[in-house]
Amino acid sequence: MCTIKAIAKEFYVREDEIEYFITSNHIILKDNNKEKLVQQLLPFIEAKNNRVFSKLTKSNFSFTYRDNKILIYKDDAISFLKKIPSNSVDIIATDPAYSGMNTKLKLGKGRIVGKYSEKGTTNGKWFGEFEDSEENYINFLTECKRVLKKSTGHIYIMFDSYSLLSLGGIVRNYFDVKNLITWDKINIGMGHYYRRRHEYILFGTNGNTRKIKNRTFPDVWRFKRIHNSKYPTQKPVEVFQAMIHASANDNFTVCDPFLGSGSSIIAAIKNNCKFIGCDISDKSMEISKNRIRQYLNNNTDILQLKTSAVDDKIFWE
Ligand SMILES: C[S@@+](CC[C@H](N)C(=O)[O-])C[C@H]1O[C@@H](n2cnc3c(N)ncnc32)[C@H](O)[C@@H]1O
Structure with a gap:
């Protein structure tokens, strides 16, 4: 038939x-x-949990630890998501490189995010940005919705304050947005008016009612920003650990189509999850591969040697 x-x-x-x-x-x-x-x-x-892994082959980098697999690709986020079978991913946890903050916010003279004149990078840039037009974002969300499991899927999308106002509302047309989480970075960063100290994370379900692990978790997360990071915009692993810990069971498949330095991969490993992801930048591939290898071989996260937690007890402990 x-x-x-x-x-x-x-x-x-x-x-x-x-x-x-x-x-x-x-x-x-x-x-x-x-x-x-x-x-x-x-x-x-x-x-049928292995569908992603039987469909996605020829990864730029693959690794097996315990019974789980990690596959990462050099690819554009939307093109990568299109290769994933429908209803096959348990959690999307991601941090897109929105272009709006740099291109539309009129602040000072220059660009705000990243060290754009680093040696050894393409055109003096570490990475390209994800065009934050509504059309592009709708294509992205359509694919996220398709690949995420309908009965249990959870999604976490990070936003700076500019893109939250321009794109955040669109997420509602695709997912049931349950929370707007604030990540308090503890120390202030750059800023021409008020100095930035936070980012947002939208948490939603794919129309299902699957709960997070515990009803005591707060919607403000306190983790120190990473200073002098090896990769611009590198996020503390604990930010991704909070998302994955709250939403995952062992062996769940986590997806991050904007890998950067691979903080989400380390968080997935710490939560005993499978992982698939991509990034458009060569530098991201190189740094993430090395980071995972070292972490799995020596149990050392070479990009984040210390915890970013500031409270005596992290809220999920
Ligand atoms: C904000 S960074 C992610 C940082 C990451 N969360 C970490 O902790 O290191 C966003 C990433 O998106 C990547 N990127 C930009 N445009 C992309 C696209 N169209 N497809 C996939 N990745 C893209 C950039 O190369 C960059 O590494």
Whole structure:
């Protein structure tokens, strides 16, 4: 039946396995309606956890630790997400390089984010930015929604204050936004009016009601910013650890399509999760690969030697 063929292709499952599931669960197909059938098949499709890893091959870097895999790619975020089977990712936790802050906010003379004149980088830039037009963002969110599991998927997207106001509202059209989390960086950064001390993280579900691990977690997170980072915009691992810890179980698949220095990968490993991700920059690939290798071999995070936590007890401990 052509519907089953189409579903097998989209979700990267075998046709004969779908047919077996239909027969053994006595599912009655009504009007050959694809959406209704997908709804009935979701428990079977989403339980097949290895689909991402059987579809994505030829990674720029792959690593296996315990029973989990890490795959990273040099790719554009949207093009990468398009390669992932539908309903296959448990958590998206990401920190896009929005262009708005640099291109639209009229502050001082120069650019705000990153060391743009670093030697050994392309055109004197460490990395390109993700164009924060509504159209581009809608394409991005459409793909995030498609790849995230419908019954259990959670998404965390980081925002600076400029992009939160221009793009944050669009996230509501795709996900049930449950929280706007504030990351308090403790120390002030640059700024021409008030000096910046925080960023935001939108937390949403893919229409499901799966809860986070604990109802005592606050929506203000206190972690020191990374000073003199090896990669501009490097975030503390604890910021990603908070997201992943709250939302993941062992062996969940976490996805970050804007890897940067790979802080989200270290956080996924600490939470015993599988990981897939990409970045458009060569420098990001080089730094992330080295960081993961060293972390898995020596248990040392070479890009963040100290904890960024400032409280005696981190809230999830
Ligand atoms: C804010 S940084 C991520 C920093 C990261 N969270 C960390 O802790 O190191 C954003 C990253 O997005 C990457 N990037 C920019 N445009 C991209 C695109 N179209 N697709 C994928 N990555 C992109 C940049 O190269 C940069 O490494």
